Amino acid sequence: MVWVKSEYAGELAVLSTWLVGLAPWSISTFSVSGLTVAAFRFLPFRVQYIFGGTVPGERPFLWVWNVGAFQESAELTLAGQFGTAAFVCYLFPFWLSLYYYYEEERVTALLPVDPVGLFAGLLGLVGLLSLAASVLFVRYFAGTTIPVGSVLALVLAFLLATVDRT
Numbered sequence: 001m002v003w004v005k006s007e008y009a010g011e012l013a014v015l016s017t018w019l020v021g022l023a024p025w026s027i028s029t030f031s032v033s034g035l036t037v038a039a040f041r042f043l044p045f046r047v048q049y050i051f052g053g054t055v056p057g058e059r060p061f062l063w064v065w066n067v068g069a070f071q072e073s074a075e076l077t078l079a080g081q082f083g084t085a086a087f088v089c090y091l092f093p094f095w096l097s098l099y100y101y102y103e104e105e106r107v108t109a110l111l112p113v114d115p116v117g118l119f120a121g122l123l124g125l126v127g128l129l130s131l132a133a134s135v136l137f138v139r140y141f142a143g144t145t146i147p148v149g150s151v152l153a154l155v156l157a158f159l160l161a162t163v164d165r166t
Helices: 008-020 064-069 074-102 104-110 115-138 148-161
Strands: 027-030 034-039 045-051 061-063 144-146
Touching: 008 074, 008 115, 008 148, 027 115, 027 148, 045 064, 061 064, 064 074, 074 104, 074 115, 104 148, 115 144, 115 148
Parallel strands: none
Antiparallel strands: 027 034, 027 144, 034 045, 045 061
């Protein structure tokens, strides 16, 4: 079953890439020592809010490449590395989507594969890497972690992969 008409596949690929970049790939909430923490992890950065007090040395904003070094456990360091890898893998489809938006015919002619299929594969990789990071966060934090953007990336990658471009 085809979910998207072939003539709109390029637009969906571009829009999907931008949506994946805007959505937080993971949202976590947990409580510790009377404090409630809400962390929003976007591909390039993490924003964390602490309710009920302050924590010395806390950094509410961290770039993705700093998250792994700021963690205290090996599992969270690995989660930060997966998050960094997802961001780095996202950069190629993001820049390609900008170029593809303006020069669809040129990109289609230059690439040896279908650009929509390429976007599907790359967004699927971003989704898997960020989902792996989310799973590590779920294992470490006693609270709730919801992999919003990870699931979104995988669903959009699936939709792009099912487009019949023949």
